[in-house]
Amino acid sequence: MKRVFSGVQPSGNLTIGNYLGALRQFTELQQDHECFFCVVDLHALTLPQEPDTLRAKTLEVAGLILAAGLDPKRIVLFVQSHVPAHAELCWLLNGVTYTGELSRMTQYKDKAKGRKVITAGLLNYPILMAADILLYRSDLVPVGADQKQHLELARDIAIRFNNRFGNTFVVPEPFIPKVGAKIAALDDPSKKMSKSDVAESYIALLDPPDVVAAKLGRAVTDSGREVRYDAKEKPGVSNLLTIYALCRGMSVKKAEADFAGLGYAVFKKTVAEAVNETLRPIQTRYREFTSSGAVRQVLVEGAGRAAEASSLVLRQVKEKMGLLV
Ligand code: TYM
Numbered sequence: 001m002k003r004v005f006s007g008v009q010p011s012g013n014l015t016i017g018n019y020l021g022a023l024r025q026f027t028e029l030q031q032d033h034e035c036f037f038c039v040v041d042l043h044a045l046t047l048p049q050e051p052d053t054l055r056a057k058t059l060e061v062a063g064l065i066l067a068a069g070l071d072p073k074r075i076v077l078f079v080q081s082h083v084p085a086h087a088e089l090c091w092l093l094n095g096v097t098y099t100g101e102l103s104r105m106t107q108y109k110d111k112a113k114g115r116k117v118i119t120a121g122l123l124n125y126p127i128l129m130a131a132d133i134l135l136y137r138s139d140l141v142p143v144g145a146d147q148k149q150h151l152e153l154a155r156d157i158a159i160r161f162n163n164r165f166g167n168t169f170v171v172p173e174p175f176i177p178k179v180g181a182k183i184a185a186l187d188d189p190s191k192k193m194s195k196s197d198v199a200e201s202y203i204a205l206l207d208p209p210d211v212v213a214a215k216l217g218r219a220v221t222d223s224g225r226e227v228r229y230d231a232k233e234k235p236g237v238s239n240l241l242t243i244y245a246l247c248r249g250m251s252v253k254k255a256e257a258d259f260a261g262l263g264y265a266v267f268k269k270t271v272a273e274a275v276n277e278t279l280r281p282i283q284t285r286y287r288e289f290t291s292s293g294a295v296r297q298v299l300v301e302g303a304g305r306a307a308e309a310s311s312l313v314l315r316q317v318k319e320k321m322g323l324l325v
Helices: 016-029 051-067 085-094 099-103 106-112 120-134 145-165 209-218 235-248 252-258 264-291 294-321
Strands: 003-008 034-039 076-079 140-142 173-175
Touching: 003 016, 003 120, 016 034, 016 051, 016 140, 016 235, 016 264, 034 051, 034 294, 051 076, 051 264, 051 294, 076 294, 085 120, 085 294, 099 106, 099 120, 099 145, 106 120, 106 145, 120 145, 140 145, 145 173, 145 294, 209 264, 235 252, 235 264, 264 294
Parallel strands: 003 034, 003 140, 034 076, 140 173
Antiparallel strands: none
16 A cells, blocks of 8 residues: 655645645545655744644644544544654754755745845754654655745655665655646735735635635635636636635536636625535534544554554664664
8 A cells, every 4th residue: 555645834724725725635545545645843843833723733633634634543643743753854854855846945935025134944954854764765846836945845755865875765756736736825826825824815714614714705716707727817706716616525617617608796605615614624624623632643653653654764864874773
C-alpha cells in the first residue's frame, strides 16, 4: 500500500480552501492508502502565535480534519510536536539544504515582506516540511497548489541525500487536485483564500449558514452580469463557480449551465446553499468528535503510531551522517 502524508497548520480558522484543496483529497486517499495526517504546530511557530490560542487551534484543527470525513481507525492523525523525530530530522536536513534554496521560496518572500525582523524559522520552514514527509517514506503528498514549490524542495533534498549517503528516502510525488487547488479570497480574487487573513476573505469550516450567506453576498464579483467561467476576465465569478461545482460534485461547465441567464444575486445565494450543504455534515461530525472527547484520544494513539513508523528512518539517517548511535 502506498504511503500518504500531509500537514495542516493550526494558525487560524480552517477554510473551505483548505477543505477543497486538501482535506477532501485526504478522505478519498484513506480508502486505499496508508495515511499519516499531522497538525503541524511547530510550523505555526515560525510566525508569532498567542500560546493559548495555538493550543486551542491545534485541537480544533485535529477535530476538523477528522470531521472532514476521516476514519480514525484507518488513518494516523497526530500533532507534530508530539513526535520529536520531526524536529530532529529537520536539524539533520539543515546540513544538506542551501540557504539560497530557502530564500527563493515564494511563500517565504511573501511572508517576510514588510516585517521588521524575520525569524530563522520562517526561512527554514520548508526543511521541517521536508522532514515531515521524508520521515515516513511517503509516496504521495496531497496539497493545494501553494505548497508545490515546497514539495519540489523536499524532493530535491531527498535526491541529494540519497546521492550523497546512499538510498534512504522515498522521493515523494505531489497530489494536487485539477480543480480547487487554489481557491481565491472572497474580497480579492487575485489572492489565495488564507486562514491567516481577515475573516471577510474566507469561509471558515465552522461558519454558521447565515455568516456564509453574508460573506458570499459581499464577495467581490466582476463587472458585467453574466455568470461565466473566465479566470482572467472574471476571477471573482470563476472562483465562486469553482467552489459551487466542487460542493455539488459537478464539472465547472455544468455549473456554468446552471446559472445561464441568471444574475449575480441568485448566483451568490445558490452558491451559499451549496456551501452550507457541504459544511453541515462536517460541522455535525465536528460537534460529535469534540463533545465525546475523542479527539484527544485519537491524537495520543496517533503520536504513538507515528513515532513507531518514523523511528527506523531517523536512525538510518543518523547512522549514515556519522552520528554515534
Ligand atoms: P496550510 O496549513 O497553509 O494549508 C493546509 C492545506 O490546505 C491547502 N490550501 C489550499 N488549497 C486550495 N486553496 C486554498 N486557498 C488553500 N489554502 C490552503 C494547502 O496547500 C495545504 O495542502 N506547509 C503546509 C503544511 C505542512 C505540510 C507538511 C503539508 C507542513 N508539513 C507536509 C504537506 C506535507 C501549510 O502551511 O499548509
